[in-house]
Amino acid sequence: MAISVFDVFKIGVGPSSSRQGEQLTESERPQPPMLRIGFWLREAFDMYTLANALEPLRLANQLAGYDVCQWQMLSLEGQQLNASNGIATATTRLDQAQTFDVLILCGGDNLQLDPDLRQQLSHWAAQPISLGALGEAGWLLAQVGALEGVRCSLPEPGAALEFAAFSKLTPVAAPFCVDRQRLTCVGPQAVQGLMHELLARFHGRGLILRMEKHAARQARPLLPVRDVPKQLQATLTLMNEHLSPMLGIDELAETMGISRRHLERLFKRSLGCTPSRHYLDLRLQQARQMLRAAELSLSDVATECGFVSLQHFFRCYRQYFGAHPREHMGAKANSQRGSTLNAPVSSRAGRILAPSLPH
CATH class of the missing domain: 1.10.10.60 (Homeodomain-like)
Structure with missing residues (x-):
């Protein structure tokens, strides 16, 4: 039976679980799990979208006081890639990456699938990790059938895509969607909500509230x-x-x-x-x-x-x-109105993340 990351704290870990009523020392306390994310970049990826995904992760680590998440920049060949604005970014080969729980595809306007990319996408879609895409890159997942049978949030298809060919998709009218092991969003403005949802499922709503309060303070004029x-x-x-x-x-x-x-x-x-x-x-x-x-x-x-x-x-x-x-309104309130964000996300290690929490 799969155990959620929150169940780990309820039942204890190892010998400490049998010492009920005793005060645990710092070294004996269960260490919080770390959310590990790989960002799979393609040439001419959208830097603005990627930055909007990274900032919530950076802020979560800052406010928590320790690394609640870590991320790495990946690509098929591990070469330096140029964003659409010309900024160069170093990457690690995807097949040499550290273990991750979530793999998120970050592309540009090129939605053409060459044989190598199709093979790699199909391979990772079959792995026991969460697979996602930011904005237009979601259509690449759709082309290999990785979004069939799950709800997804995608931007309007371009003229080069025949939407009728994606009859098995279940799109939802929401800025972002997390359904089982798939994460999608419509564009750069929705990325932050997607990252908040992912962090909330893994580390709880309290961290997200702290992040929102920090953002509100920063937005106030001096x-x-x-x-x-x-x-x-x-x-x-x-x-x-x-x-x-x-x-x-x-x-x-x-x-x-x-x-x-x-x-x-x-x-x-x-x-x-x-x-x-x-x-x-x-x-x-x-x-x-x-x-x-909420x-x-x-x-x-x-x-x-x-x-x-x-x-x-x-x-x-x-x-x-x-x-x-x-x-x-938070997802807790939205769920009473038929929210689309109510399915758990599984990770490579076999953990089942907590049910959907407010974003």
């Missing part, structure tokens, strides 16, 4: 540190501490011992917006984090973030993020 009135600094602190329930602007001004008009002047001079606008931005950012956590319904999120109606919440959210709140 407030001026010089000549900023202490009253404004104190007001900003109050706002952050009272997102739910929120304080009224008059209440904020009264707490600071100034008039509402003076408070508005402070915000306009230092932040270029009104207190109400800044408060709304904070509430929308909080709403997005709550949606990602613990509350849309109406509950709207109420928790101080919106008087769902319609008002939807309108403000779309104006701020350019997307409907449903598009940012």
Whole structure:
């Protein structure tokens, strides 16, 4: 019977499992598993897409404080390859690569299959690893039948491809899809979600939440540190501490011992917006984090973030993020609406990764 990586921590490893009630030393604690990924590059691969795949992995290692994942750049011949933007990248021969759990194909616009590539793709599709492709490269997997019988997320086919020839495909209307041992996504903007899903299945949702919080902090503009009135600094602190329930602007001004008009002047001079606008931005950012956590319904999120109606919440959210709140809901909530991301992914070592978690 296959054991998931999370079951390993439940039942213990080796002698330590028989020492119930005892405090384990650092050396006796089970070591967290490492997710090993091989990126199979082709000439003129999309560097932007590859960078979007690598950044979540780098950040996961940074925030975890140890290597939760490792990756290697691979190619058929192990030669230096040029990305579509001309940047050269060193690679290792695919048949000389270190052991990996996931192999992801990164190609360019060339979707022609020569005999050697077809043979290699068919070989790896038959191996007990997870096989994926980024963007257009997914059509290469489709041409060798590697996506038959699984759901997949693919970009619109180019004129050179006869879509009718792929009648056995089961495409889904989602930016990315993980179904059993196959991983696909529509393009560079969806790659980050795919990597988050992979990391969440292997290392749990907690790591992804930490990554999202870090990204949110990095996205906030730096407030001026010089000549900023202490009253404004104190007001900003109050706002952050009272997102739910929120304080009224008059209440904020009264707490600071100034008039509402003076408070508005402070915000306009230092932040270029009104207190109400800044408060709304904070509430929308909080709403997005709550949606990602997938613990509350849309109406509950709207109420928790101080919106008087769902319609008002939807309108403000779309104006701020350019997307409907449903598009940012975690997979736990989406699964209740028929999410396509609910199948486990297996690895070479025979492990079965945890069921789908929010991305």
